[in-house]
Amino acid sequence: MGAATLPANENDRLKELYSTELLDTPHEQEFDDIVKLASNLCNMPISLISLVDTNRQWFKARIGLDVDETNRDISFCSHAILQDDIFEVADASQDDRFSENPLVTEAPSIRYYAGVPLVTSEGNKLGTLCVIDKVPRHLTEKQRFALKVLADNVIKIAELRIKNRHLNYLTQTQKRIISILAHDVRNPLASIKSVIEFRKSDLLDEVEASEMMDTISLQLDSTIDMIANVVNWGEMQLKFDKFSFESVMLHDLVKSISGSEALNAHAKCNKIINDVDKQLVVRTDRRVIEFILRNLMSNANKFTENGTITISAFKQGAFTIIEVKDTGVGMPQEKASQLFLGTGNTTTAGTKNEKGNGLGLLLVKEFIDRMGGSITAESKPGEGTCFRIVL
Numbered sequence: 001m002g003a004a005t006l007p008a009n010e011n012d013r014l015k016e017l018y019s020t021e022l023l024d025t026p027h028e029q030e031f032d033d034i035v036k037l038a039s040n041l042c043n044m045p046i047s048l049i050s051l052v053d054t055n056r057q058w059f060k061a062r063i064g065l066d067v068d069e070t071n072r073d074i075s076f077c078s079h080a081i082l083q084d085d086i087f088e089v090a091d092a093s094q095d096d097r098f099s100e101n102p103l104v105t106e107a108p109s110i111r112y113y114a115g116v117p118l119v120t121s122e123g124n125k126l127g128t129l130c131v132i133d134k135v136p137r138h139l140t141e142k143q144r145f146a147l148k149v150l151a152d153n154v155i156k157i158a159e160l161r162i163k164n165r166h167l168n169y170l171t172q173t174q175k176r177i178i179s180i181l182a183h184d185v186r187n188p189l190a191s192i193k194s195v196i197e198f199r200k201s202d203l204l205d206e207v208e209a210s211e212m213m214d215t216i217s218l219q220l221d222s223t224i225d226m227i228a229n230v231v232n233w234g235e236m237q238l239k240f241d242k243f244s245f246e247s248v249m250l251h252d253l254v255k256s257i258s259g260s261e262a263l264n265a266h267a268k269c270n271k272i273i274n275d276v277d278k279q280l281v282v283r284t285d286r287r288v289i290e291f292i293l294r295n296l297m298s299n300a301n302k303f304t305e306n307g308t309i310t311i312s313a314f315k316q317g318a319f320t321i322i323e324v325k326d327t328g329v330g331m332p333q334e335k336a337s338q339l340f341l342g343t344g345n346t347t348t349a350g351t352k353n354e355k356g357n358g359l360g361l362l363l364v365k366e367f368i369d370r371m372g373g374s375i376t377a378e379s380k381p382g383e384g385t386c387f388r389i390v391l
Contacts, residue, residue, distance in 0.1 A: 002097055004078040013081075013124040014054060020126065020158045021165075022060055023051060030157060031061035034150050038131055039063050041146045042139060046108065046132035049154055050077040050115075057127065064132070065108060074101050080115035081125040086144055089113040091136035112137045114144075116151035121159060129154055243285040243371060250322070251276040253290060254311045261297050261309075268305045268351065272297070275312040282313070282320050284391060288367050295360040296324040296387050302350035303385070304328030325386040336379040340365040 007013055017023070031049055039047035046064035050057045057077050058069040072078050076098070080087035092098040092110050103110050115130035129151040131139075139147070251274060258272045265272050282289070293311065300309040307327035314321055329351060339361055368375045368389060379385035 003073040004075070004082060007082060007125065009124060012122075013126065016120055016122060016124045017051060017053070017126045020162060022158060023053060023058055025060070027061060031154065032063075034129065034154060035061045035063045038129060038147060038150050041150075042114070042131045042143045044112070044131040044133045048077075048130050048132070049118075049127065050075070050130060051118075051127040052078055052081055052125075070103065074103055076103070076110070076113045077115055077128045077130060080128045080130065081117050083117060086139070086147065087113075087115045087117075087128075088139065090138060094136075108132070109134050111135050114139055114147065116147050118151055118155050118158075120155055126155075126158075243288060245283055245285055248282050248284055248286050248289065249278075250280045250282050250313050250320075251278045253286070254293065257290060257294050257297060258311075260294060261301055264298070264301050265309065268301060270301055270304050270306070271308045273308055273310040275310050277313070280313055280315070280320075282391065284320075285371065288371065292364050292367055292389070293322070293324065295364050299360060300324055300326035300328065300385070300387075303330075303348075305351040307384070320391045322389040322391070323386055324389075325384065327384040330379045330381045330383050330385055332381060333379060336377040336385065339377050340375065 035047040035049055039045070044064075047062070048059050048065065049061040050059055052072060052075065054072070056069045056072050057075040059065070059067075062068075076087075076089065076092075079097070089095055089098060090112060092101065092104045092113060098104050098110075101110075110132055112133040112135065113130060114132075115128035117125040118127050118129060119125050129147065131147065254274045254276050258274060261272060297309060297311065304326040305328070309327075310323075310325045312323050312325070331348075365375055368391075371391065373389060373391040375387060375389050377385060377387050
């Protein structure tokens, strides 16, 4: 008995198989009906929709067989996915490839096998629609045709689900982009408007006005950069891409982000401290980590007055630890532990009654989760809050 060789495109094949999200899911009527019809049309006791995984074949639908999976190395279907047409074994007991196979010598005592590869539009063979009998036989031309049509329908159902999932994702992403822009752009523009009004009402002297106008210029540049950053992130999401990892000098990135909070920090007499080592390099998605840190720094400033906001980072084995710590009003630890749950949370106004909708922290949590990291918050009333990110 010899195990089948691996397809030349095995990595791409497995990647597309996993993208269907069919493995280890409950039985579903539309797939069950296909194997029932295949069994009936071919007049055979066993029919399967078999998905060939790394070390196993798993049955999305089955009739006439009581197990959900078998090892790949004894799988008939692992041979079938190497073919471009129906793979047919007339009598397995007389075939050198299968005569000693435990699926032949023991239950279910396979003699006849016919499997049609499930070929995606990308050309990957995810598994088979197969029929099995316990006696030697052959398919008629009509049965072969029917089996191919049913196999095509299995793939059409799977690919239609992926497209529907993608469309739903795009719709949700478009809504999310609008929310991000509203959340992140509102506060900077409001602070700029306030400074302009102070100037018009002569509440600022000439020196103060000059200093503020310089800061406004920096704020405008940073806000424009932020909008571009969010738009870029949105484009990445709409393309349904994975993260784009690169080497990021974290100190320089924090320095750049600090500019966007300079005006707000000044207005609340807060000092932003960049305590990140200048040589620290993080392998991450620049756009995503910038979005995360920008939101955490903005949140820290919201709840801090006449204090400090410190950004630090260090390596711990294979992990990078990033902390955003403030000396603000803080909160009970019980509340801090619920910040990222997204259920039943009500937003709290800042020390200057700044408004918010809680979206920023939820997006931060979502992105960190997607990057395989984690975030926690530690806080004490009157002492401040520390957000800790592990990447």
